[in-house]
Amino acid sequence: MTIRVVVADDQELVRAGFGMILDAQPDIEVVAEAANGAEAVEAVREHAPDVLLLDVRMPVMDGLEAARRVCADHPDTKVIMLTTFDVDDYVYDALYAGASGFLLKDVRRDDLAHGVRMVASGEALLAPSVTRRLIAEFAARKSTGPQAVRAPSRLLEQLTGREAETLRLLARGHSNAEIAAELVVSEHTVKTHVSNVLAKLRLRDRVHAVVFAYESGAVVAGED
The missing domain is CATH 1.10.10.10 (Winged helix-like DNA-binding domain superfamily/Winged helix DNA-binding domain)
Structure with a gap:
């Protein structure tokens, strides 16, 4: 089965590069690209992809808000956040909003394709340079912060x-x-x-x- 992907990033070279890498895979198809969060949400609505690669920081609508909307309205689309930082508060918030993981923008091409496959199959996904410490730290922040909501x-x-x-x-x-x-x-x-x-x-x-x-x-x- 072909994994359908939307790539959303405000940098054209990043979009094109990721698109070329993924389209070269026999089991992955890039069905649309988006230059901002609003376009990403619309692309998901129109194409119903299996995976959305979503930059954290974008104009018009940022990746966090786009992730919230996609995760709420299109639960069958898995969201992977793209970031330039190992530990980014926006990434924590994106995971909390429903994203399935994140990758660093300097990800190796093999790791990019592998990550898309992992998330499409329901696996957890962290950037290769980050261990499960990231999830633990995220959970600790959310569970000890002033607005913490303990899981039932x-x-x-x-x-x-x-x-x-x-x-x-x-x-x-x-x-x-x-x-x-x-x-x-x-x-x-x-x-x-x-x-x-x-x-x-x-x-x-x-x-x-x-x-x-x-x-x-x-x-x-x-x-x-």
Whole structure:
């Protein structure tokens, strides 16, 4: 199945470069480009892509507002934020708004295509130079700040023991294969556990399962 992508960035060279790299992949098609957030939202409405590559800072409507609108109105479109910074407050806010991860603009071409595939399949995505510390730090900021909203722990009570353990391992950055080895089950069983976790906790994808785990207290930042 071909992954349909919209690329949104106010720099024409960035748009063209990313578009060429992705269009060269046999399983990826760039269906539209956008030069600002408003155009990005319209492109998503018109083309219903699987993935939106969205620059954080753009004119007319910034990437954060565009992410909010796309995530709210088009839940089947996964959003990847593009940024020049490893740790950017706008990126934290974008993840909170529903984005599925982010990439640095100097990403290697192989990592760009791999990232698009990961997010399209529902996996978490962080820039290669950033570890799961980013998500932990994001969750810690949101859960300890003046406007913190604790994730409803009552939702955790719906999880089975294995599902709860899967959530904790997800939050520590484990892949499906690593979770399978830890729980001594098949990867297919892990995929089932992950799907159940997302459904019961009403979450978009694995990134937000990680955020939920930290905000609910199921996992504490800094603990192994």
